[in-house]
Amino acid sequence: MHICFLDIDGTLLLTGGAGQSAFADTLSADFGIPEIDANVGFAGRSDKAIAMDLFRSHGLEPSEQNWRRFREGYLSRLEKALVAKQGSVLPGVPRLLQALADRGDVAIGLLTGNIREGARRKLSHYELWHWFPFGGFGDEHMERCDIAAAAMADAQRHLNGRSAAATANGATNRQILVIGDTPHDIHCGRSIGARCVAVPTGNSPAPVLRDAQPDVLVETLENFEPILAILDR
Template identity: 35%
Template sequence: MRLILFDIDGTLLWTDGAGRRAIHRALLDEMGTAGPIDGYRFDGKTDPQIVRELLTLAGHSESDSDDRVAAVCRRYVDLLSAELAKPTQATKLYPGITDLLAALEPHESGGRALVGLLTGNVQDGAALKLRSSGLDPARFAVGAFGSDSHRRADLPAVAAKRAAERTGRRFTGADIVIIGDTPDDVACARPMGARTIAVATGFYDTAALRAAGATHVFENLGDTQAVLTALFA
């Protein structure tokens, strides 16, 4: 059985900057500063990591406070909900996502795959983004989130543990496939020996993703059969 773990932003969907706007405002509301956010890259990072790093760059005295970071993340979720509800909001799924998820259903029902999430989003934020795109969060059987750890490298083990609890079997090495759009998605797979499918629908091109060591690289996930072949190779 394959444990197939999808990243969200840049891989499944695009929220047109809603998350960035919400974190910016949450930092201002809770901490009085968003640091050098205009030149700061979010991709590949967890939400708590983003908050910590921006506060550190701003020289804020509470950048290492778990309680204060959690408060910013809670405020962020409230603001994200408002951003995604705006009439002008344009969340969209990337090419091929609907078809790929549908094509995985027979593999799931046949016991050949368990499909989940591995994302830097806090869990409540992940659910909001998925619903905004038309995806039901319950479509994904398991997940590991930025709310589980601010270190992305910790998340594959979290997802594998939850998958084991759900199925009664252990997932290791090539049993696990992580699908993402950044070198950080690729890097987090290495400690467990997981395979990776990198997709250039985010801010990294195929050359950068190959250089990061991804097992397979695609421009997008629109070729359903090719992606399935890579997943079950």
């Protein structure tokens, strides 16, 4: 059994900045920060790491209490932001997911810095949530490699609940694939021994991704034959 992990923002979809907008509105309305520090990077990072950096940068305590308060405010604004910003599913995504599912030997999951409930709302908004029965999320972990380890643990839980044949096959023939749009995705993929596919449909242009040495770089996920080919290599 293969395991394919996908990133969300810049890989499966573009929210048109809905996530960042909900971040900014929460910091403004709930924490009195009118404008967020533009030097804090969002792409490829966990929601918790971004929020903690913003707290520090604006003189707030990076505490669990502030994180919980922020999380609640962010989720309460996310759906409205998703509607207002009108993003889109990236080209080739539904066909790639269908092609992976049609093989019958690939378990599909998420490896994302989004908090789980944020991921669910973003993907539900674009009717993609049903594809992902397991994954690793940015609720607890700051580092993406820790999210990758949690994603692997969740994948194993998911696969062990399946038929004996699938489990036996999984034990001998497991191959892990990580698909993402930033060097962070490739780096964390390596940390769990995965092969990595990079796609420059988010914030990182192709030369930046190439420097991070993915196994395959495709211009968009419409070109999914090289991705399927990795699974059989």
